Amino acid sequence: MIRAGIIGGSGYTGGELLRLLLAHPQVEVAQVTSRSHLGEYVYQVHPNLRKQTQLKFIDPEQVTPVDVLFLALPHGQAQHKIDHYASLAERIVDLSADFRLRSPEAYRRWYGSEHAAPAWLGRFVYGLPELHRVELRSARYVSGVGCNATASNLALLPLVQAGLLDESAQVVIEIKVGSSESGAEGNPGSHHPERSGVIRTFSAFGHRHTAEVIQEMGLHNVLLTMTSVDLVRGALATVHATLKPGVALKDLWKAYRAAASENPFLRVVREQRGIYRVPEPKILAGSNYADLGFDLDEASRHVVSICAIDNLMKGASGSAVQCMNLMLGLDETLGLEFPGLHPI
Amino acid sequence: MNTAVCPECEAEVVLEAGTEVGEIIVCGDCGVDLEVISLDPPEVALAPMEEEDWGE
Numbered sequence: 001m002i003r004a005g006i007i008g009g010s011g012y013t014g015g016e017l018l019r020l021l022l023a024h025p026q027v028e029v030a031q032v033t034s035r036s037h038l039g040e041y042v043y044q045v046h047p048n049l050r051k052q053t054q055l056k057f058i059d060p061e062q063v064t065p066v067d068v069l070f071l072a073l074p075h076g077q078a079q080h081k082i083d084h085y086a087s088l089a090e091r092i093v094d095l096s097a098d099f100r101l102r103s104p105e106a107y108r109r110w111y112g113s114e115h116a117a118p119a120w121l122g123r124f125v126y127g128l129p130e131l132h133r134v135e136l137r138s139a140r141y142v143s144g145v146g147c148n149a150t151a152s153n154l155a156l157l158p159l160v161q162a163g164l165l166d167e168s169a170q171v172v173i174e175i176k177v178g179s180s181e182s183g184a185e186g187n188p189g190s191h192h193p194e195r196s197g198v199i200r201t202f203s204a205f206g207h208r209h210t211a212e213v214i215q216e217m218g219l220h221n222v223l224l225t226m227t228s229v230d231l232v233r234g235a236l237a238t239v240h241a242t243l244k245p246g247v248a249l250k251d252l253w254k255a256y257r258a259a260a261s262e263n264p265f266l267r268v269v270r271e272q273r274g275i276y277r278v279p280e281p282k283i284l285a286g287s288n289y290a291d292l293g294f295d296l297d298e299a300s301r302h303v304v305s306i307c308a309i310d311n312l313m314k315g316a317s318g319s320a321v322q323c324m325n326l327m328l329g330l331d332e333t334l335g336l337e338f339p340g341l342h343p344i
Numbered sequence: 345m346n347t348a349v350c351p352e353c354e355a356e357v358v359l360e361a362g363t364e365v366g367e368i369i370v371c372g373d374c375g376v377d378l379e380v381i382s383l384d385p386p387e388v389a390l391a392p393m394e395e396e397d398w399g400e
Contacts, residue, residue, distance in 0.1 A: 253353035257373065272375040272393055 001028040002328060005066040007073060007085065009057065010034035011184045013095050013144075014072035015046040016317035022052050024321070024335035026328075029053065033060040063088055068324055071095060072317075074183075079116040086141075091327050093320045095144035099124035100212055110211040127323045129332060130157060130263045130290075131216055136326040147315025148175045148226060149212035151237035154266065154290045154314075155307035156217050159241065162255035166301065169242035171222040173213070176238075178231030178281070181311045200228045234281025235315055239305040249296050252303070256292055264333050265314065265322070269293050279308035286310060287340035288318035348386040352376045359386050 004021055008014055009032035021027045032042060034057035042057065043050035063069075069089035071078045078085065079098040086092060101107045104118040115121065125132050125139040128150060136142060145153075152173045159165045179195055189195065189202075203226040210224045260266045269291045271277040279291035293306040309315050318336055325332045346359040355373035359380060363369070367380045368391050377391040 249352075250354050253355070253374065257353075257355070268373070270374055272377070 002026055002068060003028055003030040003066045004068050004070065004324075005030055005063055005089065006032040006070045007060055007063065008033060008077075009042070009072060010037045010045045011072055011074075012180050012312055013316045013320075014070075015049070016312045017070055017072060017095075017320065018042060018046060018049055018053070018055075020317060020321045020335055022049065026330055026334060027324075029055060030066050031055075031058055031063055033058050033063060035060065065089060067091065068093065068328070070320060070324075076111075076113075079120070082117050082120050091140050091142075091324070093127065093142045093144070093323055093327075094124070095316055095320055097144070097146065097208065099141070099143040100126060100146065100149075101215060102126075106211055106215065110208045126212075126216060127319055128153060128216070129319065129322050129326060130154060130259075130266065133326060133332075136323050137329070139323075139327055142320075142323045142327065144316060145319050146209035146212050147181055147235050147309070147311035148177060148207065148224065148237070149209035149216070150315045150319065151175060151235045151290070151307045151309050151311075152209070152213045152224060152239065153216050154292065154309070155237045155239045155305045156213070156219070156241075157266075158252075158255040158259040158292065158294075159239075159243075159303065159305060160217050160219070161259060162251070164243050164247050164251060164255060164303075165219075166242040166244050167219060167221070169221070171219055172240045173222065173224045174227065174238045174240070175224060176227050176229045176231075176234075176236045178229065178234040178311060180232050181235065181315075195228070197230050198228050199230070202226055202228055231281065233285045233310050233312055235309050235311040236279070236281050237307045239303075239307075241303050241305070243296070243301045243303050245301065247296075247301070248298060252294050252296055256294060259292070265289050265318075265336070267291050269308075270295075279306045281308045281310065282344060283340050283342050284308055284310045284313070285340060285344055286313065287338050288313045288322065288336040289340065290314045346383065346386040348378075348380075348388045350374060350376065350378060350388065351390055357388055359383065359388075 068091040071094040075097045107115045124143045127142040278293045350371040353374035378388040379391040
């Protein structure tokens with residue numbers, strides 16, 4: 001069995017990692033840390049894990065070497081102790097934003113401070129298997145992914161991969177997100193009377209995840225707008241872009257079909273009947289699938305590309321486990337087979 | 345195995361043994377209804393589908 005450790009296991013992505021790894025046929029969760037819940041049983045923080053484990057949260061200083069170490073700390077923390085973490089495990093998956101961007105300049109621009117370990121940025125592979133599967137198979141250090149960035153990147157992937165986009169035209173991405181995206185710590189905006197029932201655009205421009213779309217898609221003329229909606233889990237990215245002249249709907253079918261056939265967790269949803277005709281996050285809760293849809297106004301060359309995910313799964317912990325599978329030479333779908341619920 | 349090409353999305357559509365001309369089948373990729381218009385060569389055409397407007 002592969003021994004895994006989780007640093008910072010009391011948050012939502014840590015809880016999701018635990019849920020996935022405790023059921024993983026090749027992994028044993030050896031230790032999980034939390035300073036704020038030191039000594040408590042894991043199920044006292046993550047109630048869905050009662051009877052799944054008797055693990056207790058330990059102090060980060062008590063962690064002993066493991067085969068793979070997941071870092072699920074708040075953004076900005078892992079970079080200060082990355083040398084120490086690297087001494088504890090040959091392979092690291094960091095779910096925070098600390099090692100997603102390749103250049104210190106980009107990190108400074110989007111995160112507003114100097115990176116504490118810039119030499120490490122180039123050692124990490126961006127942790128989205130749909131973009132970096134080959135590199136991940138030999139990687140020792142893998143970054144997490146932004147959930148909004150993941151929905152955006154996967155919505156763009158078939159178009160970029162097939163070279164269909166007119167890159168001189170602006171790409172606008174409207175993203176609707178659930179409340180779990182903001183983490184387990186509360187704030188005035190997440191207080192129930194203020195958060196319940198909202199459709200609240202909280203970032204018109206300049207969201208940090210934009211940097212991951214620019215970096216990974218190689219697009220520069222791209223804007224992300226974020227809107228909170230009344231969901232706990234889920235993110236839906238709707239891309240508006242322009243295609244090169246002459247691209248027809250059948251070309252889009254080819255591009256999306258190719259992306260779905262090359263990636264086990266990508267599915268095309270463009271149904272002609274029934275209720276679920278386009279991608280919707282609702283039925284993806286707890287699953288690692290990303291559902292893709294599209295439409296085209298051939299006269300204006302305006303394409304709409306849609307991607308729905310569970311932000312805690314494909315947008316965080318699910319992709320992290322998929323990356324671990326690839327790093328360890330396992331089937332990348334191992335432990336991630338849950339197909340979601342319907343109705344939910 | 346007889347296969348036709350979906351006129352909507354260009355997916356391969358399998359015409360199973362016993363399929364008859366005039367039969368309505370569904371494209372497994374894009375979900376449109378297809379009418380089998382020929383068996384030799386295998387050929388299908390878009391069949392009318394009921395439109396629904398969810399915005400009303």
